Amino acid sequence: MAATSAPGTPAWLGAWNDRTALSLLLEHGPLSRVRIAELGDMSKPTASLVVTRLEAAGLISVAGERTAGQGRPAMTYVARADRVLGVAIDIDAKRMRACLVDALRTDHETIEIPLPATSGKRDAPREIREAIEAACAVSGADPAAVRKVCIGVQGYLDTRDDDHLDSETLPGWPRTSVRRLLEDELQLEVQIDNDVNLAAVAERVSGVAADASSFTLFWLGNGLGAALDLDGTVYRGTFGGAGEIGFLPAPSGVIGQDGRPAKELQDVMGAKAVIRLAREHDIHGRTLADILNALAVSPARDAVIAELARRVTFGVIPLLAVLDPALVVLGGPTGIAGGDQLAGLVSDRIRQTTRWTPTVAASTVKGNPILAGARELLVVDVRNQLLESVAKINA
Structure with missing residues (x-):
């Protein structure tokens, strides 16, 4: 866990509890303060302080009320998954398919964008930017919250030769340094992976494998x-x-x-x-x-x-x-x-x-297996980035 305080100090314990509570909300969905205390093995006053800090930092929000027994309804809280987002992209010679990815595994709509048939009209940064903006627009999300994209391509990056792109289906894309170009132009992290590898990730998670x-x-x-x-x-x-x-x-x-x-x-x-x-x-x-x-x-x-x-x-x-x-x-x-x-x-x-x-x-695997695999990889990344932001509360 990223933290600036020494282990065992109040600040370190606060950051630990904050991260634990946010992890529980990502794993279980909406929880009350009492339930956070139970699952996180912390006292109710501590859980109350944790919720207050996380809500003030904009990392969680009120989800609603939950009635248990004859007492007052308990307020429940949910992680703010819109704070850190990813975009999964499946691209070939004719079209792109893309969808937003968040830490709660929300089922966001997939958009499809046709691409020019000639290499002279193709532009890698413009195409990926268009995919990000379209995926965010259809889900009502802020493109500025996107931290990473995972792109499935028919081919692979040869890491021996400045990330040489070995693909016959991306006309107009640079053959070398394409990942660095995209990261520099878009100012976010880029992962380019073989489409079949991504499909295998999906098959392991939700398929016959x-x-x-x-x-x-x-x-x-x-x-x-x-x-x-x-x-x-x-x-x-x-x-x-x-x-x-x-x-x-x-x-x-x-x-x-x-x-x-x-x-x-x-x-x-x-x-x-x-x-x-x-x-x-x-x-x-x-x-x-x-x-x-x-x-x-x-x-x-x-x-x-x-x-x-x-x-x-x-x-x-x-x-x-x-x-x-x-x-x-x-x-x-x-x-x-x-x-x-x-x-x-x-x-x-x-x-x-x-x-x-x-x-x-x-x-x-149901739906687009390439997007499904990219989504699985991105969920892990956006969750980790969201959890890492907890350290700033106690810094």
Whole structure:
């Protein structure tokens, strides 16, 4: 705990109690002074002083009254989560999706912003600033309270080379020093992370991987990727590029998205390859989303899913050989569209052709998993920053 007073002094004890009370309000929601005293193992007079200090500092506010028994209604208090905020952002070549994040895990509305198609009209600081302002506007929040953004991108930052941005979906963005540029221009902390890694964070917290000792998230969408969760921690690699399996060589003889032998796994099960496979079975659509919607009701669904399972197994086996995870989660638009049917067929093929026997399951994260993962990381950060502000009361 950040404090300027020596341990054991009245000022130090005051700061300790203040932080404890604020932590309890963040964890439990609205509490009365009596309940704060009980949960915080402090006397009622001490709890009353703590509440007075926190309210005067603007860190908590009155939530309402709560009746217990025949006595007078007790005033309840809630943490002022609007004091420190974050913004979660999912960005690709065509659009941004963003939502506000606060320390109370409030369910804020997600906004979507289209982006210019040409690199000459793209500008990284302007785009992120626009996302922050729009996310705050829809939730009635003050953009000045935003302290950090977490940006999910299709790619990664290579930390060996001045944060080199390795991404094919952010035209017009600088290739190096992009994080420093954003922090300097926006005057807040910036985290840029791979989109699949963020989705894995969400899968661990609220998805099918909640109880897994370790798991691999195999992402099937416009791109192809994997996230590696080892004992509850996403492994990002020495330089940030772990899980970039789309660049692995394709098995010999496999036909790719252009009808010729595939070179990389991306050519076997990325969006273009899935669209081609669907069209071969008379399922048509302009985009991957169109194809997946049509696949859901097509008589050819079983045949397409069976072939897709064969291809997905090519990508999963190398991960099994290296990591031997307890669980393989099929995520991304294609993985979720395939659902339990695709997961079951992939599991069968793995068991029939290899020595590994992981559980294979479809992702169960609701909504946008990239934003959900960014939100989880930001909740921790904004809570810590809010708690650190307690030290200023007793400084």
